[in-house]
Amino acid sequence: MGQSAATRVEYAQWQLTTAQAVPDILDEAEESASISVTPGIYATGCGQHIALLSDDWFFEATVQGEDGQPASFHDALVAWIEGRGAAWVDTVPPTRSVCAQTTDDE
Numbered sequence: 001m002g003q004s005a006a007t008r009v010e011y012a013q014w015q016l017t018t019a020q021a022v023p024d025i026l027d028e029a030e031e032s033a034s035i036s037v038t039p040g041i042y043a044t045g046c047g048q049h050i051a052l053l054s055d056d057w058f059f060e061a062t063v064q065g066e067d068g069q070p071a072s073f074h075d076a077l078v079a080w081i082e083g084r085g086a087a088w089v090d091t092v093p094p095t096r097s098v099c100a101q102t103t104d105d106e
């Protein structure tokens with residue numbers, strides 16, 4: 001008898017665990033000495049995948065970081081360009097995201 005498929009909640013929890021580990025890569029990874037850029041991650045709890053195609057999703061939708069400050073995808077990109085390994089990861093179920101209006105685009 002085969003193994004049953006993961007539920008959506010289980011999959012979301014695995015994704016959350018992986019996302020939360022990204023900021024610790026410099027301290028935890030075997031190859032950390034060869035990592036020259038501070039890692040960062042931006043993971044909202046929004047069900048839309050058009051952040052680069054929509055001003056609402058790129059500039060206005062946000063997710064709250066561990067410091068309590070919300071950031072848009074634009075803010076995250078600026079932080080990474082400036083070399084700041086900022087991390088914004090929503091919870092499962094989502095409690096930190098402020099999403100833009102969902103569209104049919106994706």
